[in-house]
Amino acid sequence: MNEAMIEARGLSKSFEIGGGFLKAPRHLHAVDAVDLTVARGETFAIVGESGCGKSTLARLLMRLHEPSDGSVRVAGHEIARISGQELRALRRDVQFIFQDPFSSLNPRLTVARLVGEPLEAHRPELDSAARRAEVARLLAQVGLRPEHMDRYPHEFSGGQRQRIGIARALASGPKLLIGDEPVSALDVSVQAQVVNLLADLRDELGLTLVVIAHDLAVIRQMSDRVAVMYLGRIVESGPTDAIFTRPRHPYTRALLAAIPGPEGGGQGASLTGETPSPMDPPSGCHFRTRCPHAAEICAGSRPPTETSDSGTSIACFRWREIAEGGDDMPPPPARSAGAERRFHLYRQALAAKDKTDKNQQEGQQP
Amino acid sequence: MLSYIARRLLVSIPTLILVSIFVFALQQLLPGDPVLALAGEDRDPETLDRLRELYHLNDPIWMQYLRWIGGVLQGDFGQSIRTGLPVADMIASKLPVTIQLAVMSMIFAALIGIPAGIISAVKKGTITDYVANIVALSGLSLPNFWLGIMLILLVSVRWQLLPASGYVPLTEDPLQSIRTMLMPAFVLGTALAASLMRHTRSSMLGVLRQDYIRTARAKGLGERTVVMHHAFRNALTPVVTLAALLFGELIAGAVLTEQIFTIPGFGKMVVDAVFNRDYAVVQGVVLVTAMGFILMNLVADAAYVMLNPRLKAG
Amino acid sequence: AQGQTLRIGLESDPDALDPDRSRTFVGRIVFTALCDKLIDVTPDLELVPQLATEWTVSEDGRSVDMMLREGVVFHDGTPFDAEAVKANIERSQTLDTSVRKSEVSSIEEVEVVDTHHVRLNLSAPDAPLLAQLADRSGMMISPASFDSDVAANPVCSGPFKFVSRVAQDRIELEKFEDYWNADEISLDGVTYLPIPDSTVRLANLQSGDLDLINRLAATDVEAVESSDSLTYERADGLGYQGITFNTSNGAKSDNPFGQDARLRQALSLTIDRNAINQVVFAGLNAPASQFSSAVSPYFDEAYPVPERDVEQARALLAEAGYEDGLSLEMQFPNMPVSQQVVQMIQAMAAEAGIQINLTAKEFATMLSDQAAGDFQASQVGWSGRIDPDGNIYGFVTTGGGFNDGKYANEEVDRILAEARTVSDLEERKELYHQANQILMEDLPLFYLYNDAWLYGVSNDVEGFSPSPDGMIRLEGVTLSE
Amino acid sequence: MHSEPILNWFTRWGRAVTRADELISLTDLTIRVPGYERPLVDGVGLSIRRGETLCVVGESGCGKSLTSLALIGLLPPALQRGVSGQLGFDGDRIALDDQRGLSRLRGRNVGMIFQEPMSSLNPAHRIGEQIAEAWRRHNPGDGQAQAVEMLRRVGIPAPERRMRDYPHQLSGGMRQRVMIAMALVNSPDLLIADEPTTALDVTIQAQILELIGSLQAGGEMGVMLITHDLGVVAEVATNVAVMYAGRVVESGPVEAIFGDPQHPYTIGLMSSVPALRGPRTRLASVPGIVPSIETMPPGCRFATRCPFAQPRCADTPPSAEIAPGHSVACHFAPLDERLAGAA
C-alpha cells in the first residue's frame, strides 16, 4: 500500500515577535505555505540553513506547534483540530527524536523511567514488571544493555544518550519517526553509529522517517527523498539521487557547491551575502537577494513549483534557463589505492571483532 | 526608549492598584481600632464615636477605599488621624530625608561592595577571595539595629565624633547634614554592600568566563584592561540593575535604622503609623514606597537597556 | 548666662498641637511651654492663677467666676480677654474633632461679665472642672486663628511661640517677647525632639546633642549619676501601673479571677512590689497601693503598700476553692519594662500556685482587645491627673471610658458621682476614701507602683524642677554654654 | 600514491608557497589536571612553517582547543598550572609554563579566532573600537584607520559606517569577519583559528574559509586551523595533525594523510564520513567511545576501540616517521605490511 504517511498542504506557521502592551508584534513567517508528501516507509529529509524553519516544520507535523494555516494529514487523519484521545493517539503514532541528546533527556529521571514514560502514557495496561521487560527490550533494540536501566542520562556518552532518546521514541510503537537533526550534535564517528542504527530500525520496523539535517552528506546517506528549504519555503524537493546529481534550484546548487573538500562542489563560496532576516524576507522569491541568476521577475511574486523530468519539484522562475547552462555535479574523486586498501582492512577487522564480541556476550547470557 | 518607558508605566498601573488594595486590606487585617489607639488618655465613648464617624471608619471598607483612592488620584492622601497633618505634606517632608539616607547608603554600599566584588572575582579561590567574602557577608549578617546601637555608643557617646541621632536638612547645613547621616548610612550600606559584592562577584565571574574575555586576552591586552575595560563594563549591567532594586530593600532596612537613629524618614513614619493605626499615613507611605519601587524597577530596566547596546538599538 | 535654645528629648512624637484635639501625654509637655491655661498647678498640686488671676465657685457650685489677667496678648498680638475665653470654651464644646467635649460638658454658658471677667454657668456642680481648666481644656488659643489649621500653627499665649514642626523629628518654639511673665523666661527657645528609644535618648544627652531628656530609664540613672556632666531629676508621679481584671465584659470575664475578688486579692498578695521596684526600676519608683499617689492630698493612709504574703494568698485560694492552684491569662504591652514586670509577677505568683500565662500584645491591639473584653487580666497604666476624679472615675464607674473590665458597683458609682459635685477638700477626701475602701475589697484592678518622673539633665541646665504632673515647666530654667 | 583529482584539489589554494623556514614548533606539550594520573594532553608536538596551513583534526574533546590555548598561554588557570613543554617561535624558545613570554606573542605575533562568532566579541563595545584597541596595544596611533582598512579587507561593505556598529547588529558571518579583522590587524606571523566555521552555515563557511585563504595567500603567515570537518581539512590544509585523546596519532602532509592514512583511528574517522557521491554503502564507524581521563589506557590510547588491537598495544607506541614528514603513532605502522597476513 503506497498511500501517503504525511500530507501537508499550505502549511504555515508565523510567530509573533516582540509585541507587548500597546505595541503591535511583528510576524515571523517561520514556515510559509509548505506542501509536502511523505510516503509510507520512505525516509524523507529536510535540509536548509540554520533558521530556515526546518524544526518548526517538523514540530508542525506532530502538533507540537499549532499551525497558523494549512492542513496536515497523518496516515489519512487531519491533525489540525484534534485533542484529547485523538491527540494522544497521534502522539503514539508519531514520535520525535531531538537534536541535542544532552538537553532533551530529563537529567533527574533514570533510563527506565525515561523509556518507561511513553509506555505508561500509551500502554497503561502494562504492569510495572511488564513495563520493565518492555524497556529492556527497547534498550536492546537500540543497542543498549538492560543493565543500563537504572542509570541516569549523564552517565552516558552523547551517542548512547541519542540511543536512549530513540528507544524512548520507539516505546509507543510509532509508525512515523521525526528526527530533528538527530545526529548534528554528534561527532562524525558517533554520528555514523546513529545513522546506521536509524537505518536498521527503519528496515526492521518498517518505519517512516522524516529526518532534518544540515549536513548534506548525512542526508544523502539516509534519505530516499529530500526537500531543500530556504527562509520558510521549500525551494526544491525530489528523489535524493536526482537532487544530488542534478540540482536545479540555484540555492540547492549553491549549497552543494559550498560543501568543502574533494567531494564537494569544489567551487568554494559561490554565494555572497548573508541570509536575510526571516522577519522581513525579500519580496517574490526569497532567495533572489543572493541568487546569481536573479532577474526582475523574481521580485514580483512567489515562484510557482514546477516538476522536472527527473522527478524533482523546483520553485524558481528561471530554473529551465539555469539548468540549460549548468552541468551535473562533477564526478566523484577516486580514493587512492592505498587508502582504499586500508579502509577495506579496517572494515574486515571491525566485522571480525564484532563477531567475537557477540559470541562472547551470548556465551555469558544463559 | 520613551515608548518603552511609557509602556512600562502603563503596565505598572495594575500593580499600583493591587498595592493600594493590599494596603487597604492591611487596614482590615490589623486588629485594633485606630480611634482607640489614638485616643490615648482621652477615651470618652461619645468622642470616640464622633471621631469614627468623622473619619468614615464606620463605612464599608470598599467605600473607604474608593474615597481614599479618589483623593489619591487628586493628590490628596488624606489626613493623619494622629497629627491632623495632611499625609501628602508629611510624605513630602520625609521624602528628601529617606532619599538622602538611601543615596548615602548606596554610596557606602557601592564603595565597599563593588571593588570587593571585583577583587574577589579576579582572585577567585584565593585567601583574598575568602576574606572579602566573609567581610562582605558580615555586613549582611549583623542585625542593623545592633550595629546601629553599638555605633552610637562608641562613636557618639564614647568618642563624641558624630551626632547620635537626628536629622539636619541638607539645605540647612550640608556638612552637619552629612555628618548626622553618616552612621545610619553606613549601617544600612554595610548590609547592601554584601549584596552588591556578591552580585558583582558572580557577575564578574560570569563575564570573565565569556568568550570575548578570552578574545581580549588573545589580542594581547593587559590584565588590567581586560578586567576593567572588558569585563567590568559588562559585569556592571546586572549590578546596576540590582542596585536600583536594592533601593527597595533599602527602604525596608531603613525602617529599623531610622528607628534607631531617630531619622524622620519614611521607615520611621510608617512603623509609627502602623503601631498607631494611623492608616492614612500607612497607606500613603506604602503607596509612595511602592511607586518608588516600581520607579526603581523602571530605572533598573532602563539602565539595563542603556548599558546594553543590544537592547538600546532594538 | 545668656538665653539659648533648650533641646529636650521626648519619648514620642506628640499628636495634633491643638489643645482641643490633643490626646497624648507628650503633647501636654509641649503645651506647657506653648499655651498658657486659665489655671496652673503647683508641685504640691495646688491650683494657682495663670491666665485667670482669681476664681470663685458659687455656693451651689453651679457657677464659677473668673477674673482674667490683664495685658496678656496671644502670639499673634490678639489681646486675651473674656471674649477669648468664651470663644475657646465654646470651641472645645463644638469643634467636630474636639476631644475636650466631655471635660467641659458641664458648662452651660460662658457669660462675659466684662472684658476681664467671665462667669461659667454650669448645669450641675462640677468639682473636677477647675482641674480640667488647669489642663488642656483651660488652654487659650487666639480666636483669630480658629479658622486656620490650628494644629499646623498653634497660636497661644504661652512663654514660647510656635516656629516649626517636622513630624517625628522636632518641634521648635521660640521665646515670646510679649509674654506677660517674660521676666521668668531666660531661654531663647526650646526644641522638642521625639526619640523613642531610651538608650538613644540617653546617648544623645551624653553626647551633648540634648540638654534634657524626659523619661530617663530608671536603670540608666546610675549611668547619669556617674557622669560628670549630667545629673538627674526625679519627682514622684501621679501615674500608676496596675493590673486590671475582666469582671463582666463578655465571655472572657467568666473566669475565677473575674468572678472572685478573693483570687484577685490573693494574686495581689503574692506580689512583692518592692522587689519589682528594686529589680526593674533600681528602687526609683514608688510601690503603689491605690489610685491616689502618695503625693496626692487624697492619698488614703488606711491602705499602705501591701506586704507580700504568700501564706495568706494560699489561704485565700483555698477559701475560694483553689488550693491546688489555678491559672490566669494576662496580657501586657510588648515593651521591655512591662515585660520584666510581668515576668516577675509570673514568677512570684507561681509560688502561690497561680500559673500566669503571659500574652504580649502590640499596644493598639491590646487597647481594642481590652475594650472588646478579650482578656482576663491586663497590665495597664495611667499617667495620672491632679484631680482624683481623673484617676478613678472613668476606670470603675459603670460605663466609664476606661472601665474595660466593666466593673459595676452602684455604690461606687454613687460615691464617685457625688465627689464630683463637692468642692470642699476634706469632704471630697472622705468620699474618695469611702470609694477606695470598696474598691480595695472588690479589687477590680490593683496597683503595682507609681511611676516616678525621671529626667536626665545636662549640667548646663539650671533651675529645672520637676513636678508630679510630669510637665516640664521652663520658668526660671537657664542654659549656660 | 593517489589519483589526480585529489591532487588537483590540494593544489588549489595557494599551496605553491614552499618556504621551509619553521615559524613555530611545539614540542612535548603536556597538560595535567591535578588529581589525575594521566595527562589530558600528552606529549603533543606540532610545527608550522610560514605560509602553511596546519589543520588539527580529531573527535570532540580530544584536546585540540587545549593545545591551541596552551600555545598562547590562555588555558584556564587550573590547567595552566599543569602545563609543560616548549614552544619554538621564530627561533626563540619559550617554555609553555612561561605565561609572560607567551603573553608577549598574543595579538602581535599570534592572532586567534574562536569558534563562536556570537559570543567572542564584546557586546558592549563597538566593533571598530575592538579592532582599533588590538592595534593600539601594540602600535602607536589610535588604530582607527587600520580598523577601517581591516574591515574593508575582510569584505565588510561600508566599513567606515560599520565601525560604529555593535556586534549584535551583525550577522554571524559578519562577526566572524570582524574576529578575523581583529586577529589580523597587527599582521601576526601565526593565525590560530579554532573551529572558525562550525557555528556557521555551509554557504557562509565557504566564504570565511576562502577569506582566510586569500588573506594568507602570498604572505608569510602560518595558519593553524582546528576543525573536525575532514572536508574542510581537505580543502585548506598543507599539513594535518590527527589527534586522539590528547595525543597526536598521525601527522603529515595533507596528501599523505588522505592518500595514505596509516593510523587505525585516522582510517576509522575517514570511513565514518558519509560520501557525497558514488554508491551509498553502510558506514564503517569507530565503535565505542573515548575513554575518560580516569580510565585512559596506559599505552596506546586508541587501543580500547581499535579493531587491530593486540596485547602489545598496552605499551605506548612510538611515533614513527614512515615517510618524510608523515609520522604515525601505531605499533603496526606502516599498516599494510604488518597486517597483510591478518587480512
Add this chain to the structure above:
Amino acid sequence: MTEAATHNATAAAPIRKPRSRVWGKLLAHRSAMFGAALVSVFILLALAAPILPLADPAAADWAAIRQPPSAAHWFGTDELGRDQLSRMIWGARASLMAGVVSVAIAIAIGVPLGVIAGYFGGWTDAIISRCTEALLAMPFLILAIALAAFLGPSLTNAMIAIGIAATPVFIRLTRGQAINVTAEDYVESAHAIGLSTPVILRRYIFPNVLPPVLVQATLTVASAIIAEASLSFLGLGQQPPAPSWGAMLNVAKGFMAQAPWMAVWPGIAIFLVVLGFNLLGDGLRDALDPRED
C-alpha cells in the same frame, strides 16, 4: 545489531554523577564548609539544649541581675538574673526555628505558585505576577510587621509573617526558573511523547526548579533569622519568658551601656548563624552552577 551498538554498550562512560559532583564541589568549597560548620554547631547546641548541664533559662535570680560574665554564669546574667548562656542556647531553638520554618512556609506557598505561573504563562502568570510584584513593592519588614501585628505577637505568628513576606521572592524566582525549564528540550520531549500536564509538572518542572530555590532558601533563612530578630526587637517575636536571640536583644538594648554583654552574645550568635547560612548558600550556589569549576 550493529557493531557499533554492542561495543558502545559495553563502554558506558564512568562519568561521575552530577549530584556527587555537586557534593564534591560543595565539600571542597572552603567557605561553604566553614558556614556549614557554623550552622551545624548551633543546630547541635539547639538540639542538645535539654541534655546540656544548663541553668533553667527561665529561672530568675533577682539578687543577681545584670551580672557580668563570671565562673557561675559564663555569659553573665540578664535583667532578671537569668543565666545568659542557657538563654542563648535555648534561644537558638527559637531563632533557628524562625529561620527554617518561615522559609518552609515561603517555599510551600511560593514554589507551587511560581511553577504554575511560569509553566502556564498567559493570564495565570499575569495575575500571579502582578500580585507578586505588588507584594514585592511593599517593604518586606513593613509587611512582616503588619502581619505580625495582625496575627498578634508570638514566635509562631512571627514565623508566619516572615514566611508570607518572603513568599514573593520565591514566586518570582521559581517562576523565572520554571519559564526556563519549560523551554528546555526535555520538557518538549515530554509533550512529544504525550505525557499529561500534571505528570510534566511533577516530574519535569518541579524537580528542575528546585536547585536555585534551595540556594535562595539558605539565604532566606539568614534573612529570616534577622527578620525574626527585628520583629522581636519591635516586640513582635518570641514572647517571655521563653528566650530568642531577637527578644534578648530587644531587652538588652535598654542596657547597652550598663550591661553590654547582654547584647553582645545574641548579636554575635545571630551574626555567626546568619553568616553560616549565607556562606553555605553561596557555596551551594557555586556548587550547583555548572559553569563554576
